Amino acid sequence: xxxxxxxxxxxxxxxAHWSEAGRREMxxxxxxxxxDYRLLAEALDYxxxxxxxxxxxxxxxxxxxDVACGSGKFPEALLEHTDLPALAxxxxxxxxxxxxxxxxxLTEAAAVLRPPFQEAASxxxxxxxxxxxxxxxxxxxxxxxxxxxxPGNVDAAAMRxxxxxxxxxxxxxxxxxxxxxxxxxYRAFLEGVRGGEGTExxxxxxxxxxxxRAGAGDTHGVDVRRLSYxxxxxxxxxxxxEGFLQRCAFDDTVSLEEMRAAxxxxxYLDACHDAEAGVHRFRQEVDxxxxxxxxxxxx
Ligand SMILES: C[S@@+](CC[C@H](N)C(=O)[O-])C[C@H]1O[C@@H](n2cnc3c(N)ncnc32)[C@H](O)[C@@H]1O
Numbered sequence: 001x002x003x004x005x006x007x008x009x010x011x012x013x014x015x016a017h018w019s020e021a022g023r024r025e026m027x028x029x030x031x032x033x034x035x036d037y038r039l040l041a042e043a044l045d046y047x048x049x050x051x052x053x054x055x056x057x058x059x060x061x062x063x064x065x066d067v068a069c070g071s072g073k074f075p076e077a078l079l080e081h082t083d084l085p086a087l088a089x090x091x092x093x094x095x096x097x098x099x100x101x102x103x104x105x106l107t108e109a110a111a112v113l114r115p116p117f118q119e120a121a122s123x124x125x126x127x128x129x130x131x132x133x134x135x136x137x138x139x140x141x142x143x144x145x146x147x148x149x150x151p152g153n154v155d156a157a158a159m160r161x162x163x164x165x166x167x168x169x170x171x172x173x174x175x176x177x178x179x180x181x182x183x184x185x186y187r188a189f190l191e192g193v194r195g196g197e198g199t200e201x202x203x204x205x206x207x208x209x210x211x212x213r214a215g216a217g218d219t220h221g222v223d224v225r226r227l228s229y230x231x232x233x234x235x236x237x238x239x240x241x242e243g244f245l246q247r248c249a250f251d252d253t254v255s256l257e258e259m260r261a262a263x264x265x266x267x268y269l270d271a272c273h274d275a276e277a278g279v280h281r282f283r284q285e286v287d288x289x290x291x292x293x294x295x296x297x298x299x
Contacts, residue, residue, distance in 0.1 A: 010199040013250040014148035018070070018102035025252050028243020030073065032231045036144055036286065037077035039227055040174050043288055046082045049170060050092060050116075050139075056168035056293070057138045061093045063120070065137040065164055067127050068145030069098040072109030079114050088115035095120040097137065099130065128156040135164035141172040144286075147182065147201040148250075154202055158210035167219065171291040173211070175204035180285035181231065182248060185268060189249045192264035204287040211291070220291035231282040235273075241280060245269075 017025065054062055066075070075096070078084050084092075096117040098109050106122045113119050123130060127146070140161055149157055165171050176182035183201050190198040208224065216222055233241045242256040260266050272280045 010201065010250070011148045011150055015102055017247070017250045017252075018100070019104045022247075022252075025243050025247045026071065028240050029247035030071075031240045032233060032244050032282075033144075034073060034077070035229070035231060036284070037073040038081055039229060039286075040074060040143060040288060041077040041081040043225065043227060044172075044290070046078060046084055047087050050084065050087060050094070053138050053168070053170055054092065057166070061095055062138045063095045063097070063136075063166075064117075064139040064141070065097045065099060065135065066109065067099050067140060067142035067161060068105075069100045069109035070105050070145070072112035074141070074143040075109070075117055076112045079112070079117070084116060085114065092116040093118060094139075097121045097123065097134075099123040099125065099127065101126045126153070126157070127160055128153040130160050130164065132163070136166040136169065137164055138166050138169045139172070140165050140169065141174075142207075143172070143174045144176070145173075146175060146207055149202045149207075151199065151202060151206075154206055154210045155213060158207060158216075159214040162211060162214045162216055165291075168293055170293075171211075171216075171220070173204065173207055173289040173291075174286060175207060176201070177226070177285045177287055178203040178205055181272075181282040182284070185245070185248050185265075185282070188265040188268040189251070189254075189259070189262075192262035192266065192268075193249075193251075193254055193259070204289065208287065208289050211289075216291055219294065221294055223290045223292070225288045225290075227284070227286045227288060229284050229286075231284060232279050233282075235278045235280065 050062065094116045096113055097120045098106050100106050101124065103124055106124060110119050123134065146157060161171065183203055186201050190196060190200065233244065245259060246252040260269055272282055274281055
């Protein structure tokens, strides 16, 4: 059942859906999208990365800012799929600040934190509006985080992320690329369902370029790794298929049948349909961007 009339544009709809009213749709989405975080957790040697940061920070507690924390799927995946929890026994303590404009997200993410992550401050604000006095942090990360930024605010958000990073610190950005499913689907949705009205999602390339414009390449090495994979959903798992796609558009007022019947979007969905196997395959392309101080941190 539709939970609300969609607000006019992407940023406002994103904020409205990061709420208790959006929980059902969020859970259908993560039935598939949990994979995004497991693959990120498997892509780097995080214990090694944290050991390096701790050495540079002079030992003791590490500070971390989770930008656009959402419901905390990234820290959850790290706790489940890496050896980071064992580092807590080795004395690692990460003071974990959460940032998100949605209070729902701050509460959800706080609930998943376990050692070595220890909840510290919560910042109910957008990245671009984070108070200049907050930081610097030893680690700043933004994972599948900044799709709904207003395009005019991308530079301000990138600048503020860099300012919030300690000189010896590490920044990790992971986000869908221009051609991956999240952005391609939403472009087709806006074109086919909304008559071309509305703001497209921001790509990883756009945020990376903005980080470079803000001077990331002067102080840090910028390493970009591309992850390519598929989200596969059975055709008869209608609830997950529809819920996933609705969440991809932050719009639960458009049914699966309406999406299939729409121009442009219908063609996109047809192209994702493997009728022989009875599944839809959504081709993801995600860049994992790691900024490390120029004198290097093993990662
Ligand atoms: C897909 S979630 C992020 C997922 C999260 N990193 C995780 O580990 O589960 C996107 C989040 O971005 C937040 N958001 C939207 N616009 C934002 C902005 N301008 N600055 C910071 N966060 C924003 C939303 O409220 C939402 O909670």
